[in-house]
Amino acid sequence: MLSKKQAIEVLNAGLSTGADYAEIFIEDRTNHGYGVENGEVKTATVSNTYGAGIRLLNKLQSVYGYTNDVSKKGLLSLASALSHSFEGKQEVFVKSLKLKNVKNRHPHIRPNDTVSDEEKIAWLKRGDKVMKEASDKIVRRNCSFSHYVNNITLITSKGFIFKDSKERARAYLSCVAAEGDKIEVGGAGPGASAGFEYFEKNVDVEKVAKEAADSALLMLNAKECPSGKMTVVIGNGFGGVIFHEACGHALEASAVSKNLSVFAGKLGKQIASPIVTAYDDGTIVNGWGSNNIDDEGNPTHRTVLIEKGILKSYLIDNFNGRRMGMEGNGACRRESYKFEPTSRMSNTFIGNGKSTPEEIIKATKLGLYAKSLKGGSVNPATGEFNFGCSEAYIIRDGKICEPVRGASLIGSGAEVLMNIDMIGNDLERAQGMCGAASGSIPTDVGQPTIRVQNILVGGNGGELK
Amino acid sequence: MKMNENIFFVLAKENGFEAADLIFEHSYSLSCSVFHKEVDSLTESDSYSVVGRGIVNGKFGLVSTEKIDKDTPEFLIKGIKETAGLIETNDPSIIFKGSEKYHKKNVFNKEVLSGDLTKQIEVLRLIEEKLRAYDKRIDEVAVVGYDETLSESTLSNSYGLKLKDKTATVSYYAEVTAKQGEEIQTGFKVFASIDPKEFDLEKFVKDVAEDALRKLGSVQCESKKYPTVLSPRTSSQLLKAYLSNLDAEEVEKKSSLFVGKLHQQIASKKLTVIEDPLKKNIFFEYHDEEGVATYKKFLIKKGILETYLYTLETAKKAGVEPTGNGARGARTGSTLHYSYVKPGKKSLDELLAPIQEGVYITNLEGLHAGMNTRSGNFSLQAQGFMIRNGKLAEPLSLITVAGNLVEVFSSIKEIGSDSEFQLNGLESPSIYIKKLAISGK
Numbered sequence: 005m006l007s008k009k010q011a012i013e014v015l016n017a018g019l020s021t022g023a024d025y026a027e028i029f030i031e032d033r034t035n036h037g038y039g040v041e042n043g044e045v046k047t048a049t050v051s052n053t054y055g056a057g058i059r060l061l062n063k064l065q066s067v068y069g070y071t072n073d074v075s076k077k078g079l080l081s082l083a084s085a086l087s088h089s090f091e092g093k094q095e096v097f098v099k100s101l102k103l104k105n106v107k108n109r110h111p112h113i114r115p116n117d118t119v120s121d122e123e124k125i126a127w128l129k130r131g132d133k134v135m136k137e138a139s140d141k142i143v144r145r146n147c148s149f150s151h152y153v154n155n156i157t158l159i160t161s162k163g164f165i166f167k168d169s170k171e172r173a174r175a176y177l178s179c180v181a182a183e184g185d186k187i188e189v190g191g192a193g194p195g196a197s198a199g200f201e202y203f204e205k206n207v208d209v210e211k212v213a214k215e216a217a218d219s220a221l222l223m224l225n226a227k228e229c230p231s232g233k234m235t236v237v238i239g240n241g242f243g244g245v246i247f248h249e250a251c252g253h254a255l256e257a258s259a260v261s262k263n264l265s266v267f268a269g270k271l272g273k274q275i276a277s278p279i280v281t282a283y284d285d286g287t288i289v290n291g292w293g294s295n296n297i298d299d300e301g302n303p304t305h306r307t308v309l310i311e312k313g314i315l316k317s318y319l320i321d322n323f324n325g326r327r328m329g330m331e332g333n334g335a336c337r338r339e340s341y342k343f344e345p346t347s348r349m350s351n352t353f354i355g356n357g358k359s360t361p362e363e364i365i366k367a368t369k370l371g372l373y374a375k376s377l378k379g380g381s382v383n384p385a386t387g388e389f390n391f392g393c394s395e396a397y398i399i400r401d402g403k404i405c406e407p408v409r410g411a412s413l414i415g416s417g418a419e420v421l422m423n424i425d426m427i428g429n430d431l432e433r434a435q436g437m438c439g440a441a442s443g444s445i446p447t448d449v450g451q452p453t454i455r456v457q458n459i460l461v462g463g464n465g466g467e468l469k
Numbered sequence: 470m471k472m473n474e475n476i477f478f479v480l481a482k483e484n485g486f487e488a489a490d491l492i493f494e495h496s497y498s499l500s501c502s503v504f505h506k507e508v509d510s511l512t513e514s515d516s517y518s519v520v521g522r523g524i525v526n527g528k529f530g531l532v533s534t535e536k537i538d539k540d541t542p543e544f545l546i547k548g549i550k551e552t553a554g555l556i557e558t559n560d561p562s563i564i565f566k567g568s569e570k571y572h573k574k575n576v577f578n579k580e581v582l583s584g585d586l587t588k589q590i591e592v593l594r595l596i597e598e599k600l601r602a603y604d605k606r607i608d609e610v611a612v613v614g615y616d617e618t619l620s621e622s623t624l625s626n627s628y629g630l631k632l633k634d635k636t637a638t639v640s641y642y643a644e645v646t647a648k649q650g651e652e653i654q655t656g657f658k659v660f661a662s663i664d665p666k667e668f669d670l671e672k673f674v675k676d677v678a679e680d681a682l683r684k685l686g687s688v689q690c691e692s693k694k695y696p697t698v699l700s701p702r703t704s705s706q707l708l709k710a711y712l713s714n715l716d717a718e719e720v721e722k723k724s725s726l727f728v729g730k731l732h733q734q735i736a737s738k739k740l741t742v743i744e745d746p747l748k749k750n751i752f753f754e755y756h757d758e759e760g761v762a763t764y765k766k767f768l769i770k771k772g773i774l775e776t777y778l779y780t781l782e783t784a785k786k787a788g789v790e791p792t793g794n795g796a797r798g799a800r801t802g803s804t805l806h807y808s809y810v811k812p813g814k815k816s817l818d819e820l821l822a823p824i825q826e827g828v829y830i831t832n833l834e835g836l837h838a839g840m841n842t843r844s845g846n847f848s849l850q851a852q853g854f855m856i857r858n859g860k861l862a863e864p865l866s867l868i869t870v871a872g873n874l875v876e877v878f879s880s881i882k883e884i885g886s887d888s889e890f891q892l893n894g895l896e897s898p899s900i901y902i903k904k905l906a907i908s909g910k
Contacts, residue, residue, distance in 0.1 A: 032536075037799055041558070047800045048552035052534040052544075055516060069513040072470065072535045082513070089511050089586075121555055143723045180724040180843060187724055187843040229848070231871060231908035232692050262504060264611050264646065266653075344512065379838040385611065385646050385655045388867060390850035392838035412839040412848035414869050460689075462839070462848040462869025464906045467692070 006030070008101050010076040011159045014058070015098045018083040019161060022092025023060040023067075026083070026161040029299065030056040030074055031341045033154040038121070040128040040147040043136065047148075048121070057341040058083050062090050066323055068344035098161050106168045106297055110290050112199030116151035116173050119200040124149050127203060131177045131213035138217035141224065144180040147213075149173070149203075158301050166301045172197050172292070172446060174435065177213050181220035188409065190220030190394070195435040195446065198290040219376070219395045222407050229396060229411035229463030235371035236413060236459045237364055237399060242377055242434035244353050244449035246456075247282060249382040249389040250417035251275075255284075255309055255317075257324035257335070257347035258441060259384040266387040266418050270315050276421035278313040279357055286334055286350030292435040293352075293447040298336040299345035305334035309352075310421075321347040339443025346442045353450030357427025361453040364426045366402040370468065372411065372461055373397045373404055379436065380413075387417035398468070412462040420456055428453035470495075470517045470537045477542040478627050481523055484546055488564035489523035490626035491545075492758070492797070495619075501586050502614035503593040511586065520797070521545035524564060528556035531799065563781040565791075567630040568762035576663055576753045581617050581637035589615045593641075596674060600645055603678040606685060608648035611655075616640045624760055632756050639665045641673060647681035654866070656681025659892055661751055683854075687866035689909030690855060696827035696882075697870070697905040698820055698856065701889035703830045705897040708810065711874040712742070712895070713842045715768065715776075716803045717783035726845050726875060727774055735774045737881035739813065742769040746793065746806035752894045754806050759795035763806060766792070778803040809896035813884035820885050820901050827856035828907050830870060845874035851907075868909040877902055 006014070011028060018026035032054050039047035056079060057070040067089045069082045116124075128147040135145045151173035158166040174195030181188050192212045196202040203209070238246055251267075259265035267275060276282075286304030288294050295304050300322050308316045320328065321336035324347055338345035365373065373396060380391025393411040397404045433450030461468075474491055481489035494517065501511040519541065520533040530553030532545050583589065593613045600610045617639050625631045640661040647654050658677045660668055699707065711726075719725035727735060746754045746763035756762050759781050767775040778794035779787065780801050796804035821829070832852040840847040848871040855862040885899035 038555070039799060044557040045555050046558045046560070048530070048555040049799045050532045050548040050552060052532075052536055054534065054536040065508055065510075067508075067511040067513075071515045072517050072537065073515070082515075085513055086511075089508065125555070180722075182723055185726075187726070187841075187845075189841065189843060228846075228871075231848075231869065231906065233910070262609070262611065264609065342514065342516065344510065377838075379835075381835045381838070383655055383834075386653050388834075388850070390835035390839060390869075392835065392840075392848065409844075410841070410846040410848050410871060412835070412850070412869060412871075414850045414867055416867065460867060460869065460908060462850070462871050462908050464846070464848065464871040464873070466906075 014079045014083045015161050018060045019096050020094045021087045021090040023062045025061040027059050028159040030157040035152040037150040055341040070341050104164045110197040113201040114199040131209045134210045134213040135179045135217045141181045142179050143182045147177050149175045188220045188223040190216040195292045196290045223409045226407035226409040228465035229408035230465040230468035231463040234461050237373045237455045239375040240430045240453050241432040244451035248449045249380045250420050252349045252352045253382050254384045257320040261324040261327035264385050274313045275315045276313040277424045281355040282310040284352045291351045293350040298334045300336040302334040319347045343443040349447050351448035356429045356431045361428045368399045371399045373399050390414045414460045423457045426455040472541045480546045486523040488627045492520045494518050494622045498618035500616035523549040524562045525553035528553045529562045561785045565760040566628045571762045573755045577635045581639045599674045606647045609646045611644040613643045643677045649685045654681045654684035684864045687864040692908040694904045696824050697902045698829045699900045700831045701897050703833045704900040705891040705895045709895045710842045715778045717777040717779045734772050736772040736878040738772040739881050741811035744808040752807035757793045757795040758797040761791045761793045763793035807894045812886045812888045812898045817887050822859040824856045829854045871906045
């Protein structure tokens with residue numbers, strides 16, 4: 005590992021041609037993965053991610069490089085290659101480095117590395133058994149578990165060394181149901197920045213598995229979803245992907261700073277219905293999208309994005325913050341050393357409202373109940389988004405009626421936020437992977453049950469009657 | 470960075486492994502992007518990785534690492550033993566001795582690796598300038614970027630097989646926004662090739678700008694079923710999803726749409742799809758990731774399913790030869806190499822000519838969420854144009870297109886002649902589908 009003296013030398017090599025900021029990001033991550041297929045262990049893997057990234061900033065320019073050669077020689081050669089992008093004289097000098105203590109706010113009672121392979125596999129097999137017993141129509145079961153410890157060293161020309169160790173683990177339980185020509189899938193993926201105690205205590209593996217199987221079986225016999233503009237009630241938990249796609253990405257400084265977001269210039273203005281308050285909170289204890297510090301060394305933050313419909317804050321990294329004249333707020337993230345970090349979400353969710361989920365359904369005469377959603381995507385410049393429903397029903401006269409399959413929801417973020425007219429009191433979060441410029445990172449989405457007027461529903465079942 | 474392969478294979482033998490293999494990869498790339506004429510990002514990277522596999526008591530162990538030094542062989546051996554010891558399935562574990570013949574071609578073009586971004590930055594600035602000048606309605610040039618990447622890999626195993634690959638890829642990409650009143654539309658394009666001479670700057674600028682401009686004035690159409698023409702890109706996207714059912718493992722596990730359909734009709738007679746991994750382009754592969762030689766073959770011939778895609782394991786289980794489609798990850802699966810749809814005779818204009826009222830689909834979004842490749846059902850966000858009296862009319866945005874892949878490819882009316890290379894590796898022309906459900910208003 006690089007000594008302080010060597011790190012100072014590397015930073016100064018990077019700064020030698022006029023860059024105003026330099027940082028070294030070193031990562032050593034070991035990941036363990038287990039896969040149980042149809043009741044038997046099919047895969048087991050160990051993978052090690054190891055390397056360093058160097059970033060130099062010069063006003064509004066950034067240069068980035070990465071290598072697996074984490075020796076002084078390797079990093080000096082990279083820093084000096086990157087410095088050739090600028091042609092000035094050195095103005096910032098690093099003379100000393102101070103170790104900043106990073107407090108771990110996400111305790112691990114049973115680190116996953118200390119839990120035996122057998123115990124983790126036995127946990128997966130409990131889920132597998134429930135799915136197998138759910139029906140003969142379940143033709144394929146896949147249960148996987150993976151965990152890693154990621155040891156990070158971040159050294160910046162502001163004179164600090166941050167050392168952080170992140171532990172994350174995630175399970176994925178999925179199945180395929182088939183009957184004749186019809187095939188449907190169901191699945192769920194609970195995860196946390198925690199040890200194995202999370203999976204023992206907070207995840208009811210039998211329940212998660214049963215719900216995945218039931219959902220696939222139910223969709224087998226569901227009718228095709230009707231299409232057209234409808235009132236849509238979106239279930240809690242992963243339903244929050246609507247906010248993630250419709251609004252979250254467009255609040256990232258990477259889009260806002262270049263005026264490439266529909267929400268650029270809208271701070272202090274009403275962008276959502278007055279009943280909407282939404283947060284991005286990277287501090288949630290053991291949260292899947294939580295961190296102690298972000299990838300620029302700023303502490304993670306609970307950020308109020310929207311308060312009573314008014315836009316309060318963006319998600320800002322230091323670099324894009326320069327273009328906006330604003331400070332970073334702990335939102336700078338990356339997948340690994342192979343990615344230049346930028347502004348991203350952490351755990352993003354709509355806060356609780358006043359209605360019960362039952363009241364929301366009861367108040368809906370005709371519409372779609374999108375109980376659970378799959379992923380989606382958005383174009384931040386236009387705000388247009390889409391996402392798919394994994395389980396959905398028609399609501400008639402205030403009651404949940406027939407299930408429908410193949411529904412997708414399409415809209416523009418700005419419109420949907422204004423059209424939220426009821427919010428439940430059953431906030432839940434769910435885990436996902438979010439892909440964008442700085443790679444694929446763990447994020448939580450979340451919301452209580454909400455109702456949105458006038459969403460375009462795509463499906464193959466004709467008009468809703 | 471180097472690792473001593475021999476030490477790994479000697480250790481594997483000493484530890485009683487039945488067989489072992491290694492994939493060693495190296496990648497070097499230079500890239501940069503320009504915003505408002507300034508370089509806003511520049512990246513240089515040099516990275517190595519090694520994946521080791523071994524068969525211990527008939528089971529596969531798998532370890533990968535990016536920390537490559539004298540301790541790496543022992544790290545791999547230890548991890549392979551541990552992971553192999555956990556495997557319970559009795560599926561065949563095979564490390565391949567080698568194909569009789571490999572059709573290796575040199576696709577490496579050293580001109581791709583300029584090693585100097587100064588000239589490229591000027592090219593990017595020129596592209597930005599031309600994009601801004603293209604039309605008053607071009608509101609912003611969000612990004613203009615360049616990348617050159619060298620990829621090298623060596624697959625070697627304890628039977629003495631050694632397969633080397635070396636390619637270099639150049640790419641340019643750009644995104645613009647166009648504005649008209651309050652309406653914003655985006656245009657985007659990526660060019661990627663093994664030959665920098667193929668880059669046509671003027672055409673690239675035109676394609677990016679027009680991609681945004683032609684969407685301005687978009688409306689939503691009436692919701693109903695329309696005769697639908699899929700653009701080359703969207704044809705390729707839907708067909709690629711359909712072809713994911715070729716995976717022999719999905720077939721074996723009864724979760725493919727093609728179960729029991731080998732040598733049967735799975736699409737209209739007008740559809741022929743050929744896999745050509747040996748074509749010299751960015752997708753060239755003369756062997757798969759298990760070391761099996763690839764070859765040119767029909768996947769669908771006049772609507773008839775010609776083959777599934779087999780790995781060593783699925784081929785052995787089915788009692789057939791592997792097809793050179795193995796892909797390695799945590800577990801070995803299959804992958805489709807570069808393929809193309811056999812083009813028809815009619816131009817796009819001729820395809821559109823008989824359609825009184827229909828829809829031409831140019832963009833599909835959210836395929837990871839709105840597409841169920843196993844059931845074939847999809848419901849996707851789309852953009853495109855109305856077709857009126859045989860010609861493209863007003864642009865459409867925020868519409869959805871829904872259907873089932875089996876129905877779509879069984880009801881092809883016509884296949885166009887306007888084939889376009891696609892970055893998903895499946896080249897396709899426009900395809901005219903009898904009817905698809907489109908939702909808008």
